Amino acid sequence: MANKHEHIDDFLNQKFEGFESLPDDAAWNAIANDIEHLSHPIDHSLNQHLSELSAVPPNNVKPGILGFAAIGTHPIDIALHERLSVFESIPDKYVYNDAIQSVQNQKQKKRRFVLWFTLAMVLGVAGLGTALLNQSSNTQNTGQAKSLTGLDGQTSKEPITNDAVSKESTATDDNLADHLTQQDPGQAEKASPSSKGNHQFGTMDYKTPGKSNLLSNDFKTNHTETIQAIEEDESSNIARGSSPDFSGSMKIILFKPFKYQYEEYIYENIRDKKSYPGLPKKRLSPFSINVQFGYANESATRSKIKTDNAHKDALTNYRKANGNSKNGDIISVNFGYRLNGNFIFKTGFQYSSTIENSSIDYTYTELPIYHQGVLKGYFTRPASQSPHIDEKVKNKTTSYSVPVQLYARIFEFKKLSVWTGIGSELILKRTSSGRLFSFEDEEMKDFKSTTKNTFSPNISFLFQYNLRPGIAITGNLQTSYLGSKMNFDNTEFVKREILPSLRLGILYTPIIPAK
Amino acid sequence: MYTDNDIVQGCLKNEKFFQELLYKQFAPKMFGICLRYAPDRDIAHDIFQEGFIKTFQNLHRFKGESALGSWMYRIFVTTAINYIQRKLKTQFEVSINEQLHNKGDDISEDEKEHWLNHISTDEALYMVQQLPEKYRVIINLYAVDKLNHTEISKLLNINEATSRSQLSRARKLLSDMLKQQMERKFGK
Numbered sequence: 001m002a003n004k005h006e007h008i009d010d011f012l013n014q015k016f017e018g019f020e021s022l023p024d025d026a027a028w029n030a031i032a033n034d035i036e037h038l039s040h041p042i043d044h045s046l047n048q049h050l051s052e053l054s055a056v057p058p059n060n061v062k063p064g065i066l067g068f069a070a071i072g073t074h075p076i077d078i079a080l081h082e083r084l085s086v087f088e089s090i091p092d093k094y095v096y097n098d099a100i101q102s103v104q105n106q107k108q109k110k111r112r113f114v115l116w117f118t119l120a121m122v123l124g125v126a127g128l129g130t131a132l133l134n135q136s137s138n139t140q141n142t143g144q145a146k147s148l149t150g151l152d153g154q155t156s157k158e159p160i161t162n163d164a165v166s167k168e169s170t171a172t173d174d175n176l177a178d179h180l181t182q183q184d185p186g187q188a189e190k191a192s193p194s195s196k197g198n199h200q201f202g203t204m205d206y207k208t209p210g211k212s213n214l215l216s217n218d219f220k221t222n223h224t225e226t227i228q229a230i231e232e233d234e235s236s237n238i239a240r241g242s243s244p245d246f247s248g249s250m251k252i253i254l255f256k257p258f259k260y261q262y263e264e265y266i267y268e269n270i271r272d273k274k275s276y277p278g279l280p281k282k283r284l285s286p287f288s289i290n291v292q293f294g295y296a297n298e299s300a301t302r303s304k305i306k307t308d309n310a311h312k313d314a315l316t317n318y319r320k321a322n323g324n325s326k327n328g329d330i331i332s333v334n335f336g337y338r339l340n341g342n343f344i345f346k347t348g349f350q351y352s353s354t355i356e357n358s359s360i361d362y363t364y365t366e367l368p369i370y371h372q373g374v375l376k377g378y379f380t381r382p383a384s385q386s387p388h389i390d391e392k393v394k395n396k397t398t399s400y401s402v403p404v405q406l407y408a409r410i411f412e413f414k415k416l417s418v419w420t421g422i423g424s425e426l427i428l429k430r431t432s433s434g435r436l437f438s439f440e441d442e443e444m445k446d447f448k449s450t451t452k453n454t455f456s457p458n459i460s461f462l463f464q465y466n467l468r469p470g471i472a473i474t475g476n477l478q479t480s481y482l483g484s485k486m487n488f489d490n491t492e493f494v495k496r497e498i499l500p501s502l503r504l505g506i507l508y509t510p511i512i513p514a515k
Numbered sequence: 516m517y518t519d520n521d522i523v524q525g526c527l528k529n530e531k532f533f534q535e536l537l538y539k540q541f542a543p544k545m546f547g548i549c550l551r552y553a554p555d556r557d558i559a560h561d562i563f564q565e566g567f568i569k570t571f572q573n574l575h576r577f578k579g580e581s582a583l584g585s586w587m588y589r590i591f592v593t594t595a596i597n598y599i600q601r602k603l604k605t606q607f608e609v610s611i612n613e614q615l616h617n618k619g620d621d622i623s624e625d626e627k628e629h630w631l632n633h634i635s636t637d638e639a640l641y642m643v644q645q646l647p648e649k650y651r652v653i654i655n656l657y658a659v660d661k662l663n664h665t666e667i668s669k670l671l672n673i674n675e676a677t678s679r680s681q682l683s684r685a686r687k688l689l690s691d692m693l694k695q696q697m698e699r700k701f702g703k
Contacts (some may be wrong), residue, residue, distance in 0.1 A: 077658035408553035
């Protein structure tokens with residue numbers, strides 16, 4: 001059997017030993033195409049030298065590639081990056097003051113000037129009113145002296161003329177409203193930063209357009225020198241312990257250094273650390289209510305008669321009965337709407353009631369002489385034949401008004417803040433009543449004067465001390481100006497008044513859930 | 516419109532306008548960083564203040580090779596980490612036992628993804644702030660600030676394995692918190 005096998009092998013060997021055959025043309029073409037790129041000698045050389053080249057990559061390449069692939073693939077990473085990479089928030093105010101204390105110190109000087117200027121302005125208005133009142137009182141006293149002369153039974157040597165009337169009738173009309181100026185403390189910037197931005201992954205490609213993402217490759221590569229230097233300074237006294245006292249000095253905040261405001265200046269006190277330590281859970285409502293009670297005063301600055309041919313003593317008597325300072329009570333309920341951290345718009349309802357106790361001691365000796373309806377002079381009759389009035393009178397003024405005011409915060413120190421407000425009161429109804437001598441009837445008569453729908457400009461200081469979140473006590477020092485008219489005995493009296501008031505009250509601001 | 520260089524030069528000349536401008540421009544973003552790294556708002560304020568003081572003290576070292584915001588970002592992150600290490604006595608190196616106890620999430624991926632789509636920025640911040648210091652720093656650096664483990668290990672002076680294990684641990688804790696948060700929000 002072995003020989004047979006050998007025979008077959010020999011047979012096949014003999015048959016195919018010199019066997020040759022040509023491949024198809026397609027096969028040849030394919031091979032030619034494959035070796036075409038080596039036809040150029042340079043290509044061939046490069047291929048020979050480099051085709052077998054191999055090298056081990058540096059150690060840091062693999063982690064980098066793997067890290068690039070890994071970052072951002074986990075859903076928690078994606079969610080956190082989406083929400084927090086461009087997260088912005090507003091630090092509390094004291095941080096601003098402490099962080100750039102030097103800036104604050106310089107600003108304070110300017111703003112202190114605004115504070116004192118405004119305070120001086122309010123006091124100046126009140127002082128001016130008082131001075132004018134005193135001037136008015138002097139005139140009134142002169143008139144009283146004349147009356148006393150009459151009481152002695154002496155006849156007046158005054159010539160028959162109406163100069164006295166004309167002089168008083170042309171008294172200067174001081175427009176105190178000119179002294180009520182406005183302030184423009186500036187408007188806080190208000191914008192809302194976006195809470196989300198483009199989501200990009202990977203340190204190798206970390207360049208988000210715009211400012212939303214601040215970390216770039218610089219984070220890893222640049223500023224090494226700077227950071228090292230800073231870290232060397234770690235032990236230096238830049239930590240909180242040696243920084244300026246956190247209690248801070250006087251702070252006057254007339255502007256907001258932030259893009260937008262979290263709710264108000266005391267929201268930090270209402271944080272509930274059990275829920276969201278980084279963000280306020282509650283905030284103060286923009287709406288507030290302020291109930292105030294206090295002391296009101298009315299000081300007439302100037303009174304005059306606008307009617308021709310009025311008796312020369314009419315104005316004097318009017319001032320005796322109705323021109324002195326009135327004291328009383330004032331109650332107000334104001335509803336506020338906080339426009340932003342520094343401005344509050346307030347309106348509401350206000351009631352005031354003032355009473356003046358005075359006395360009329362007058363002898364009607366000077367009888368007016370009219371010719372064709374024109375006052376020509378006076379006839380002096382004996383005091384014994386003249387009616388004599390000696391009566392204590394009580395004049396009362398009640399006022400219902402709607403104040404409309406814009407308050408701006410100009411000063412803040414811890415829980416105390418000072419606001420200045422400017423605005424006007426729409427006086428719905430103002431009633432003055434009392435008794436006055438009638439030259440027609442030669443006796444005391446009741447009078448009642450009602451003023452409706454008139455405006456009274458005012459300027460005020462509001463002191464606010466926060467007792468607890470949402471509750472504050474307030475003190476309001478306000479000065480208003482009002483011009484009023486009254487008709488009595490066919491004579492029109494015009495009176496200009498300064499109305500200072502001091503009120504204390506409670507400010508309540510509801511606390512609502514933060515958005 | 517002022518460039519970064521204008522602001523820096525103005526601050527270096529002690530011009531108050533530019534100091535204010537620097538603060539106004541970068542305070543919200545930098546405070547956002549502080550809130551992410553701090554456990555609560557008070558500490559965030561401390562870090563923020565310290566960071567801004569450092570910024571002003573080191574402005575002369577700013578060379579303009581990158582954006583001012585990036586430079587400040589680096590300062591604030593470094594400040595936050597240093598503060599946490601220094602004041603909160605946090606050691607970023609974990610023990611072997613802790614590494615061994617890392618487990619996988621027990622929430623399904625679908626469930627997790629569904630919930631993650633519904634959390635707000637506030638909730639995300641809240642959950643991050645609830646994490647222990649070392650986990651909070653790692654997850655911030657890795658997931659939000661986009662540093663890889665090599666960079667994190669150099670920054671925190673820890674090895675990469677620690678960085679990975681703490682990240683894993685942080686994710687686990689976040690998953691648990693997420694579960695609680697969402698169950699409270701939507702019910703079980």
